[in-house]
Amino acid sequence: MPKPRREKQNHLIYADVVDSKSKAGVWMGERASFRDKQARILEALKDRTDWVNLEGAVMVISAEPAGLTVIAPNPTLPGVIVLSDGGSPAASARLQADAEDKVRAVMAELGSPKRKRRPDPMATPQLLWGKYFQYDRDGEAVLLDPITLESVLLDSGEVSDLAGVSPTATHLALAGLGFTQDGPADDRREALHHRLHTLGIDPTPRRISGLRVVLTDRCNMACTYCFVDTNTGKPDMTEQELAAGLEFLFEQNAGQEEVSIQWFGGEPTIRFDLMQYGDELADTLAARYGVERVRRTVVTNGARLTDEALDHFVQREYGVGISIDGPPGINSANRLLLGGQPADDRIRRNVRRLVEAKGLHVGCNLTPTASNIGRLAESVQWIIDDLGLKFIYVNTPIPTGGKWRVNGAELARELYEARLTALGKGGMLFSVLDRAFQALDTRRPMLFDHMQGDRSLNAALLPGDRVSVCDINFTEPSFLHTLDELRADPALLTSATKKVAPIPACGDCPALAICGGPSRNEQALIGGNTPDPQMCAFYTSTLAVAVWDNTGVQ
Ligand code: SF4
Ligand code: SF4
Known part of the structure; x- marks a missing residue:
């Protein structure tokens, strides 16, 4: 069946076609003779940027996934730049990785010396x-x-x-x-x-003792390796769904010493109202079910932090995990704001506010990428010295x-060196x-690794009355169950074992x-x-x- 023509919002034609989230348009506010002016603007930009003529670059068009990759000579360093846009972080990452593989293969065939690897002891x-x-x-x-x-x-x-x-x-x-x-x-x-x-x-897990609560898939950033499908337009979690999930958590842990709640997204602070609601409710439920302590954490990109949220984190003695992969050049290789700009300055300011606030446990979640492997110890040093974060959790890579x-x-060798740097x-x-x-x-x-010593499990509570028994995969059907299904059949807890x-x-x-x-x-x-x-x-x-x-x- 023929598809209706898409309504085009602006003139970034390609970006619209693939629904790119990182497009940006800078408008002149006038239509007369705009082509001349565009040309003059681009000429003037050449004085202020390191640039290459696109005639010297290759633009690769891909159908699966749909997207474009520009492969261009680096104007300042002896390398080749690969820039992909597939419309979503996952598709862009795939395109970029495929193009990188091809560039490396060609370099090897042409006899370019490979990056020197340290000898393996x-x-x-x-x-x-x-x-x-x-x-x-x-x-x-x-x-x-x-x-x-x-x-x-x-x-x-x-x-x-x-x-x-x-x-x-x-x-x-x-x-x-x-x-x-x-x-x-x-x-x-x-x-x-x-x-x-x-x-x-x-x-065999016995119960769920911690919930990673995925409040929303909305996010103000678009990281290339994000394992969450962000900004899909799907509804956020409702108060009713959150209340049902927390009730389940406390009911499962009646009389236990501790449960943990981790606010997650997307960017969870976008739904700070739900975090407040959930924290209040958790106190009531802890008293009702005789749970001694509620451990609260939030995983945030650090690019937005209101005073109200900061006060709330302090009052509730939150653990705050900020996702940062290294100094600005490394971090922004994969972690940019939705509009495509780096967020490093504002993240640094917000980290300072968090570190200076008393009573918070602030740490860094670092994802190993092609950008920081080879510079992991240096990244860790920067995170400790410049950001003042002493606790660094390195995520285990996933495909x-x-x-x-x-x-x-x-990566294994680098982790060892980075660990020594951190300890030092x-x-x-x-x-x-x-x-x-x-x-x-x-x-x-x-x-x-997914289970605690007491055979309890951390699971993910998702919008739409679903729980994933694997807290880093929110889409695999065999991991997803409703609360009622889990109550009726505890054996479902083993779905990801x-x-x-x-x-x-x-x-x-x-x-x-x-x-x-x-x-x-x-x-x-x-x-x-x-x-x-x-x-x-x-x-x-x-x-x-x-x-x-x-x-x-x-
Ligand atoms: S900040 Fe987190 S949720 Fe947002 S795109 Fe990056 S990795 Fe995904
Ligand atoms: S135990 Fe199996 S999966 Fe794990 S590293 Fe060894 S061969 Fe690979």
């Missing part, structure tokens, strides 16, 4: 006696049992001795520490299941457009690396007990069981870093 570990992993470095080695997470450091003499005919002194010493050559190498996937059972680690967009091994400045950096450290310290597998080591490759993986296989969300986002190689590189490299730090530096 953690070469792939070797399997020893069919059951342990041996990590070699500078003549020394660490042996790791991937199931029990016991590890031992060997000096260079012991490494040579181990290569001799058994039994050497090192073989005997290792046997005394439980590292034996005998016994068949078990199926490690089975062995992990057995270990989980022995330790009483049960992945965008079906695959990981960051180099997993490089009196700050704290939290990431998957801590999970690996904790697993090695306690000798307990750490596979179920990881199936441990779902593929044979996990059995050969040293990181089995800190990764445990791709999560259901990971599988949903890549569209299959096979994990993204960059995800595996991230977990195996993270483990290698942690093994050396945990065992080698004791």
